[in-house]
Amino acid sequence: MIEVKNLYKSFDGEMVLKDISATFESGIINQIIGKSGSGKTVLMKSIIGLFPIDSGQILYQERNLPNMNRNELKLLHQEVGMLFQGAALFDSMTVIENVMFPLEMFSKKSKQEMIERARFCLERVNLQPDTVSSLFPSEISGGMQKRVAIARAIALNPKYLFCDEPNSGLDPVTALVIDRLIEEITQEYNITTIINTHDMNSIMEIGAHIIFIEKGTKAWEGSKEEIFTANNEALEDFVFASNLYKKIRKTQQKTKNN
């Protein structure tokens, strides 16, 4: 579980995040949603510790991240897996080397054990190790890169998983596959997962706990079931931006009236 309390963050005197408080439970998908530029990426990077915050608390099971020294932060990061928007695989390494990288860096496993673990992780994300292991990231599709990145993120059995717009650049079918994969892994290993997204399909598919960020503040909090009925103007603008969701709302209203 991760708890964020009264988080403030500014860049060059300009306040980007204001008084954000939230609790992210383990075993479910927590989503941070909002328009581009609303501050959701800054919030995620602040929670991970990539951006130092101005004030507030970020508690990883009672361990307050802003108070950690470099060594404590390093140890915490070994419990964290992250899926970046562009996958962020290491170009100079093959797929199997990418997945093995955290193991080689921090585990005391033998080479054979590391290979076995990496192959297991690749299989877990529905990739064939025999086919993809020796390929470089530039030789595989965007969807496969995302899966390899998930395999790398889970290689060390993380307690916390962060995903920054995992669906960006993917077709709707592959996006759905990635979403479900993240959800399965979260439930299977009871991970605290936080996903940063503005993809409504993803929100409606896996969003168990959603935080809506608007102009650097937490404007709404709830679940995907509550999102259509939320009485929040900014959230409505966000959710019903597309005609598809406008139609869904109309249908829901009709059903309700009948």
Add this chain to the structure above:
Amino acid sequence: MLGLDTLGRYVVLMKRTFTKPDNWRMFGRQLPREMVKLGVDSIGIIIIISIFMGAIMLMQTILNTESPFIPRYSNGLILRDTMLLEFASSIMSLLLAGKVGSNIASEIGTMRITEQIDALEIMGVNSANYLILPKVIGLILCMPVLVTLSVFCGLLGGLGITVLTDMIPMADFIYGIQYAFIPYYFTYSIIKSLFFGFIIASVSSFYGYYAYGGALDVGRASTNAVVNSSIAILLMNIILTRILLT
């Protein structure tokens, strides 16, 4: 103020770079790779440039010092000392700043903008140490070999002129390059190259590490790396010459 800010960030980055590696086995694997990429892969260009510069410098010296009062063997001596004192260390380092420096800055800069450095940090890896230390140590270890090779090739270029032209007899040239040899000049050249190797790798890494934005910004970081490491090499050259030769 901007200069001081940049210098401060450079010092902080170097402090993070020069720490114990997170994993010695990984460092041991990275180091030879970097030595090949930065040093061994530069051998070709160093051989070509040194041979041609040695040849042209000897020709220019002969053409501009034709006098009955100046012994002909002095042309060999001048070429040897020029290669040893300045060309093999300083000029070759400026060339390497262009070739190796831009390579380092663009590699690390691309890793930065594609979030690969963030990925390292998230895993708990000291990215500065993991990426920069093998490059710095690798280039420093390669520099003495490259300098020695450059001196040798420069003299070989001069020797080629004695064979291919009648500008200077080979015997005079051979006598000249051995005459009044001061071994300390070689030591001086090697010491300088170690400092220059550090400057090229660390300054270029610095500009790559703090690159942000897109492809244009990586290009800008690469240019800044070459320009600033060249300036740093020239400044350091003056300081080291003052300390080591006067």
